[in-house]
Amino acid sequence: MTTPDKKFDVVAIGAVCVDAQVIGDDALLERYSLTKAVSNDIGADVLKYAADDGMPKTAGGPATNIAAGIALRGGNAALVGKVAGDDLGSFFSARMQSFGVEYTALLAEDADKGTTFIMVVTTPDKERTFACYNGAGLMLSPEDIDRSLIREAKITYLDSYLWLSENGREAVRHAAETAKQEGSLVALSLNDRHIVEKNREAFLSLATSHADILVGDQKEFGALFGTTTLEETKDAVAKLGVIASITAGAKGAYVIEDGVMTHVPAEKIEHVVDTSGAGDAFAAGFLYGLSQGKTAPDAASIGASWAADIIQHFGAEPKIGKNASPSAPGRKHAP
Secondary structure (H helix, E strand, C coil), rough: CCCCCCCCCEEEECCCCEEEEEEECCCHHCCCCCCCEEEEEEEEEHHHHCCCCCCCCCECCCCHHHHHHHHCCCCCCCEECCCCCHHHHHHHHHHHHHHCCCCCCCCCCCCCCCCCCCEEEECCCEEEEEECCHHHHHCCCCHHHHHHHHHHHHEEEECCHHHHCCHHHHHHHHHHHHHHHHHEEEEEEECCCHHHHHHHHHHHHHHHCCCEEEEEEEHHHCCCCCCHHHHHHHHHHHHHEEEEEEEHHCCEEEEECCEEEECCCCCCCCCCCCCCCHEEEEEEEEHHHHHHCCCCHHHHHHHHHHHHHHCCCCCCCCCCCCHHCCCCCCCCCCC
């Protein structure tokens, strides 16, 4: 189904960011004026404070996780995403290059915009509090889409978080059209049920006209198709004529290919540390498998394996390949 002589297994396009996952207490929340257990929007002043606070940071965003997951396992991946000309943007760019991801920093034109930053604070009571600075990541525009990258992509992955901005939506549409013209398969990621619900008509139109692959969970697929059961979703996917993977957490995933739905179980893990990024890890493995010409069920088995790796450590960044620590479990090469 894919074109084997293209350079990149996947070119991922999305709203990139820098993540900080912190074990903290209520005093930390007070320091940043954060309301506990909800998502808080923060301004540039708090961003500067948080970014300089010495907390451990990783490169984030679904498209980033897809590209990193593939490149760190020996595959070929490129990433298109916008950062700012600040320390966080430099950190992000260096991180991608160290992982072997093909990435050239696209800098926000607005000098007042910082790199998108998301801090997650987990307190002793297990509550998670989010601090979000929506910066350069949502400023990606059609002019930023590199046709030469897509021309060399077996699969072009499109992150739905770009739908949070008008120029981001236009960038997604332009990238999908470019992929069709250049013979690259289009993989639309649903990512967030609320985003899909808000943009359902436009999202469904793009899926109908351009998508070859859909990835998401059952709630996200339900939001797209207006379905409530797996059987209804299977029929909707079959009618659309695309390949789909529907993740179901510990139950594994369901893949649909040529109208046939197959259950792929999750790998059994004795000690789950953190499920952050599991869906992205699954999608990375699934898309990588498809890029290698595997069937959807076989590709989903790779996805299940990669998801099993990610949930055995803290954070969504893969700890394999060039990013592996001596004690980190996980497979270091693409199968």
